Amino acid sequence: MDSYLIQMVTGKAALPSVLDVQVSRASKGPCCVAGKGRGHRKPHWAVRASEMSKRTFNPIRAIVDSMKVEPHPQKPLISLSIGDPTVFGNLPTDEQVTQAMKDALDSGKCNGYAPSTGYLSCREVVAGYYSCPEAPLQAQDVILTSGCSQAIELALAVLANPGQNILVPRPGFSLYKTLAHSMGIEVKFYDLLPEKSWESDLKQMESLVDEKTACLVVNNPSNPCGSVFCKGHLQKILAVCSRQCIPILADEIYAEMVFEEGKSESLAKLSSNVPILSCGGLAKRWLVPGWRMGWILIHDRREIFGKEIRDGLLRLSQRILGPCTIVQGALAHILHWTSPEFYHNTLSFLKSNAALCYTTLSTVCGLRPVKPSGAMYLMVGIEMEHFPEFENDVEFTERLIAEQSVFCLPATCFEYPNFFRVVLTVPEDMMAEACQRIRQFCEQHYEGAQDLECDK
Numbered sequence: 001m002d003s004y005l006i007q008m009v010t011g012k013a014a015l016p017s018v019l020d021v022q023v024s025r026a027s028k029g030p031c032c033v034a035g036k037g038r039g040h041r042k043p044h045w046a047v048r049a050s051e052m053s054k055r056t057f058n059p060i061r062a063i064v065d066s067m068k069v070e071p072h073p074q075k076p077l078i079s080l081s082i083g084d085p086t087v088f089g090n091l092p093t094d095e096q097v098t099q100a101m102k103d104a105l106d107s108g109k110c111n112g113y114a115p116s117t118g119y120l121s122c123r124e125v126v127a128g129y130y131s132c133p134e135a136p137l138q139a140q141d142v143i144l145t146s147g148c149s150q151a152i153e154l155a156l157a158v159l160a161n162p163g164q165n166i167l168v169p170r171p172g173f174s175l176y177k178t179l180a181h182s183m184g185i186e187v188k189f190y191d192l193l194p195e196k197s198w199e200s201d202l203k204q205m206e207s208l209v210d211e212k213t214a215c216l217v218v219n220n221p222s223n224p225c226g227s228v229f230c231k232g233h234l235q236k237i238l239a240v241c242s243r244q245c246i247p248i249l250a251d252e253i254y255a256e257m258v259f260e261e262g263k264s265e266s267l268a269k270l271s272s273n274v275p276i277l278s279c280g281g282l283a284k285r286w287l288v289p290g291w292r293m294g295w296i297l298i299h300d301r302r303e304i305f306g307k308e309i310r311d312g313l314l315r316l317s318q319r320i321l322g323p324c325t326i327v328q329g330a331l332a333h334i335l336h337w338t339s340p341e342f343y344h345n346t347l348s349f350l351k352s353n354a355a356l357c358y359t360t361l362s363t364v365c366g367l368r369p370v371k372p373s374g375a376m377y378l379m380v381g382i383e384m385e386h387f388p389e390f391e392n393d394v395e396f397t398e399r400l401i402a403e404q405s406v407f408c409l410p411a412t413c414f415e416y417p418n419f420f421r422v423v424l425t426v427p428e429d430m431m432a433e434a435c436q437r438i439r440q441f442c443e444q445h446y447e448g449a450q451d452l453e454c455d456k
């Protein structure tokens with residue numbers, strides 16, 4: 001649209017409107033061309049991006065691209081913004097995982113098309129890996145996808161029609177809204193409460209449910225909060241869904257990534273009747289996001305989803321085949337051979353960075369970090385009243401780049417203004433340096449009235 005408007009403004013005023021450029025070949029009235037006989041339409045080029053493409057919007061890109069600041073020239077940039085554990089090279093995947101991929105490639109057996117839901121043997125392996133007596137799984141309960149993102153896309157697409165709505169956490173991972181809006185599905189936000197370690201506001205959650213609600217999205221452990229729900233809280237969420245008859249889309253990509261042993265709970269294990277599509281994958285726990293391996297686990301012990309949803313997922317999986325067959329060929333070994341030390345080392349690294357970052361930022365005037373207990377993130381509240389120079393979290397993080405070369409995502413990206421998110425996968429010395437620079441930045445900009453002096 002814009003380019004045509006520009007043409008209209010800058011073009012020769014004498015010419016009639018050039019609006020007909022937008023009229024597509026087949027549509028509007030005849031447009032006779034001399035010498036070509038009556039009724040013959042003159043075709044025009046009118047290649048327009050689709051409505052769906054225009055409804056597809058990535059808030060992180062939009063916000064980050066709008067932050068046009070250069071890092072401080074004398075300080076090397078420390079980026080605490082990208083949720084990709086491979087960017088600093090300090091967290092390689094397990095040797096066995098790499099070996100499994102090499103073996104799968106060398107076997108020469110993984111080069112063809114797999115069934116749309118994945119190799120049967122592979123689905124069996126995933127089912128066996130996640131099956132437990134409380135929530136048993138078989139191969140037919142597993143659909144392999146291209147990353148957890150495609151799992152979420154398929155799950156949303158099978159559960160919701162355009163015009164329906166889904167309940168999504170705030171703060172939360174932005175993909176849910178991006179996908180939902182592109183599909184014409186409305187998003188309603190339920191709040192996570194920082195003062196309650198990011199537990200959901202259950203009353204508000206339940207009040208959002210209406211006759212058009214297609215599912216509840218639960219992300220546990222959470223990106224961006226780094227929070228982990230306890231068993232009791234998950235049970236309360238299940239009780240809401242049970243009362244309201246709402247299925248759950250559980251984004252459990254950070255399953256098992258918790259700092260206290262034994263604190264990892266899955267919704268499916270605790271559910272007696274609520275049907276759940278649990279989405280997961282290799283990206284985070286195995287530290288290989290680029291391999292694009294994900295899955296949906298169908299938990300439906302009361303047969304509420306039944307054939308309807310299973311057949312729907314099967315049909316959707318046939319649009320485009322999901323995961324790369326080489327990764328599928330390696331999956332059994334990846335799940336069975338990865339050493340316990342690998343998981344342990346990753347978690348103790350994240351836990352120690354979390355402690356370092358939380359402890360340091362807790363003593364900074366004007367900041368309120370919320371202690372994380374899993375995943376790879378920490379959220380920090382900004383007491384904006386003490387930083388009157390800055391309009392909001394976007395401006396705060398923008399100035400932090402310009403003055404200290406530290407880049408954190410403003411939590412406006414996660415629908416949660418006045419916070420920023422710190423990624424904990426960076427090497428320890430960079431983490432420490434970044435926290436010191438954040439402290440210096442805050443000390444330089446903190447303003448407290450006499451009676452509001454910081455007591456830290």
Ligand SMILES: *Cc1c(COP(=O)(O)O)cnc(C)c1O
Pocket residue numbers: 083146147148149150173219222223251253281282283284289292293294
């Ligand atoms: C990283 C992430 C995903 C995406 O996983 P992929 O397998 O890379 O598609 C999904 N959900 C959350 C909450 C994430 O942080």
